[in-house]
Amino acid sequence: MRSLTLHLKVLVILLVSLGILITAYQIFILGIPMTEDETDDLWNIDAKVEFQASPREPVKLQMFVPPLAQDYVSLNESFISNNYGVSINRADGNRKVTWSARRASGKQTLYYRLVLTKRYSGEQTKAKGPIFRDSIPVEGAEKIAAEALLAPIRQHSADVETFISETIKRVNNVNDDNVKLLLGGDASTPNKAKVIELLLSIAHVPMERVHTIRLAADIQQNPELWLRSFNGENWLYFNPESGEQGLPVDRLVWWTGDDSLVTLEGGKQAQVSFSLNNSEMNAIRLAKLTDENTDADFLEYTLYGLPLQTQQTFMIMVMIPIGVLVILILRNLGGLQTLGTFTPVLIALAFRKMQLGYGIVFFTIITALGLSLRSYLEHLKLQMLPRLSVVLTFVVVLIAAISLFSHKLGLERGLSVALFPMVILTMTIERLTITWEERGGGHAFKV
Known part of the structure; x- marks a missing residue:
């Protein structure tokens, strides 16, 4: 008995751990959204x-x-x-x-x-990139000015990132005589980028020009110039005007290099x-589309590899075992009395489209009228199968009538009443009637 209990505990732990790992992988690694309401x-x-x-x-x-x-x-x-x-x-x-x-x-x-x-x-x-480059040849006054600028830059920097930031700040100080000489009277952003590249090349620090587009709607724009350098692990992006490090999230890299x-x-x-x-x-839906454009071939052998309509069907199907688990917990641990195990789950699935408030109202109306009909049929002394057939037909007609009146009144939620499982409603009415007769109306309302 003890070995059987241990075996059960190990099996439960393994299954729960596997479920958590699969869910965490989809959320944190693949980045798949948790709810369909996200956009x-x-x-x-x-x-x-x-x-x-x-x-x-x-x-x-x-x-x-x-x-x-x-x-x-x-x-x-x-x-x-x-x-x-x-x-x-x-x-x-x-x-x-x-x-x-x-x-x-x-x-x-x-x-x-x-x-x-x-x-x-x-x-x-x-990421891959160069970590060394040759110096750009420079002579005469330009060489002296460049060396004069690099001396304080080396003193105030500790690594590649701070070296580049300090270089950009120095070049943007247009009041410096050395900067004026190197700029040659042209203080445009492309020319500043050339001077920055010159200074960095003397220190053998590679640099690339990056041309970006800002992802912003309804504005006229031209490609914006950024600079980037590879530190051995990642690309570091810099604004050539301010020295700000890090490419904003709304920037799209269009091309790199010096070409037009x-x-x-x-x-x-x-x-x-x-x-x-x-x-x-x-x-x-967007996650599905992006997965179709990625190299994650193993996703083709998961539910994400199925057509979208089939995926939506499975979205409803996987809710059933989850609902049964909730019912079992409520019944075994909370002592909640329900009308069976699967009936509450199937009825709850109909509430997905109708929402809880409308679902309870329409379910109460259909069940109450169905119970009234079932009580009337009790006096006719019909057998079970004819009685169920009459109740099922009545439920279908009632659902159709509610849908019709809801449409005429402009209540779009009322059209979703057709999602109620008709056979389940019929059996629910029958079982509620039996419960009412055997244990009273109070117990029937509880379940």
Whole structure:
């Protein structure tokens, strides 16, 4: 007996631990939302490219598009053009789209459209980057000015992160004579980035230019320049104007490097304008969509690999054993009296769509009228099967009548009364009647 009890305890602990581990993995590793009420942003980004094509010349236009390597995943990507060939290439961590045409004339308009959201999969690729670079050649007065700036920077820094921050702050002090010399009268952000790169290269600290788009709806914007450096483990992002460290969460990396966003052959006056808008989508549906765009192949062998409609069916089915567990706890530990084990669970499932308040009202109405009919049938001395058939037919007609009147009165919740399990309601009415006759009305109301 003792070994049987120990065996049961070990089995319970193993099953409970397994359930907790699976749930924790989905929530904290895969990032799957816990409730269907959660929503997440869905971003629609349009990049409109306009240029003037040269007559009698082939046109080739190249534009960087987001690599979407880490934090975001693409749900849909479109390249909209008229009579242009389209190809996509990857190089140095960037993605570039190429539109080409043999002949084009006049004003041309091309569109790049991207729908994206944050990545749900917890699997992140390990960051890689250079940790050393050669110095940029510099001579004469520029070399003296650079060394003069680097001396206090080394004194006030302790690691790569603080070294870069201190460098950016020094370069943005435009009143410093050494800074003025290196800037050459051009205090623009791109030129400051060049000076910062020069100083960092002398210290053999690698640096890359990062061009980002802000995820904000209904505002005109241009790519914003940031700087980044690899510290051996992660990429460190810096604002070249303030030295602020850390890329804001609303920034999307569009491309890295020194090249321009657009390069054009066979045309002129190329301009790119961005427009963004966002919408919300059910987070569970969004998690499914993002999983379809990730490399987590094992998810195809879970319920998430099933069609969405089938998943919704299983969402209801898995509620049944959970409801039975709750009923068992309430009956065995709380002493609560119920009308069987499965009947309360199936009725509660109908409350999911109707909500608790409306569900109790409609359930009470149907049960009360059903009990009245059952009491009347008792006087007719019908056998059990004919009696159940009459009650079932009455329940169906009653549900249809309630749905009809609810629709006419504009009560949309009343339409959900059709979700009540008709057979279960019929058996509930029959068992309540028997309970009433055997133990009285008070006990029937308790169960």
